Amino acid sequence: xxxxxxxxxxxxxxxxINVIDDKGYQEANLADAIRFRMKRDGKRFWAGDNIxxxxxxxxxxxxxxxxxxAFENVLxxxxxxxxxxxxxxxxxxxxxxxxxxxxxxGRYDPAPDATAFPNDTEDRYEGMLVVRSELRSMCSHHHQTxxxxxxxxxxxANKLIGLSKYTRIAQWCARRGTxxxxxxxxxxxxxxxATDSANVGVYIxxxxxxxENRGIMAHSSLTQTTVLKxxxxxxxxxxxEFMDNIKLxxxxxxx
Ligand SMILES: [Zn+2]
Numbered sequence: 001x002x003x004x005x006x007x008x009x010x011x012x013x014x015x016x017i018n019v020i021d022d023k024g025y026q027e028a029n030l031a032d033a034i035r036f037r038m039k040r041d042g043k044r045f046w047a048g049d050n051i052x053x054x055x056x057x058x059x060x061x062x063x064x065x066x067x068x069x070a071f072e073n074v075l076x077x078x079x080x081x082x083x084x085x086x087x088x089x090x091x092x093x094x095x096x097x098x099x100x101x102x103x104x105x106g107r108y109d110p111a112p113d114a115t116a117f118p119n120d121t122e123d124r125y126e127g128m129l130v131v132r133s134e135l136r137s138m139c140s141h142h143h144q145t146x147x148x149x150x151x152x153x154x155x156x157a158n159k160l161i162g163l164s165k166y167t168r169i170a171q172w173c174a175r176r177g178t179x180x181x182x183x184x185x186x187x188x189x190x191x192x193x194a195t196d197s198a199n200v201g202v203y204i205x206x207x208x209x210x211x212e213n214r215g216i217m218a219h220s221s222l223t224q225t226t227v228l229k230x231x232x233x234x235x236x237x238x239x240x241e242f243m244d245n246i247k248l249x250x251x252x253x254x255x
Contacts, residue, residue, distance in 0.1 A: 030066060034051075034055070034059070034063075038051065047107075047178070048177055048183070049107065049176075050107055050111070051107055051108065052110040060100055064096045064097055064100050065096075067096035068093040068095075068096040071093075071096055103175060104175060104176055104177060106172045106174060106176045107177075109172065111169070111172060111194075112169060114161040114165035115161065116159035116195070117159060117160045117161070119158055119159055126155070127155075128154070128241055128242065128245065129153070129156065130245040131151070131154075131163060131167065132151055132253055133149065133150045133152060133167040133171070135147065135148050135149060135171065135183075138177055139178065139179070139208060140177035140178060141210060142209070144208065144209030144210040146207070146209065150184075150187060150202060151204075151245075153232060153245065154195060154197050155230075155232075157198070160195070169190050169194060173190055180206055180223055180225050183225075184203075184204050184226070184227045185227055188201075188202045192229065199229065200230065201232035202226070202227045204223075205223065
């Protein structure tokens with residue numbers, strides 16, 4: 001059946017129009033074909049979900065082309081002259097590229113690989129580690145910037161990951177369309193997965209473009225979210241140490 005061919009086959013000459021789904025529909029473009037596969041598999045593809053398992057090498061370039069065409073339609077419908085306005089001429093393609101390679105790249109990139117190092121010797125590190133990670137994200141509701149800082153606290157299990165990996169994982173989660181509450185959960189879950197630790201805390205404070213640039217136009221509003229797992233939740237001493245560490249970090253680092 002045509003559907004189970006890899007998209008590489010199509011890039012090697014076969015027209016995408018030949019993609020036929022299980023119901024016999026012909027998919028006119030790659031985005032429709034991928035969406036069909038995700039629906040068929042019951043795979044959720046919300047703005048904050050990673051769908052890298054459904055992309056093959058080279059698909060992203062094809063999707064950028066398709067998205068650029070769609071943004072051309074958006075600009076036309078907004079009655080913006082993209083033919084003679086020099087600043088709007090390449091905007092559709094710039095937007096398409098920006099979504100796939102920057103502001104939503106965490107949906108399409110696989111998880112950053114975080115090589116783990118053993119932490120199982122007698123003098124292993126047993127204290128709390130707190131990492132401060134700058135975040136840039138985007139709200140799913142308005143596609144406006146969410147910018148802020150995540151503090152990731154962890155009590156290591158039997159393995160450790162490199163310090164920069166915490167930030168890479170946080171950024172990978174953030175570079176999607178998100179809700180801050182959801183982002184906080186996502187980071188905690190992915191840190192737990194990468195480290196095998198059940199004891200993780202994530203605190204995010206961020207400013208939301210959708211509150212600053214529109215709606216209530218509140219320029220100084222700050223949203224805080226906290227997710228606590230394991231002893232961070234059950235042990236008041238650990239929770240206090242985490243919160244105290246965040247305060248120390250904030251005294252040290254400019255916000
Ligand atoms: Zn919003």
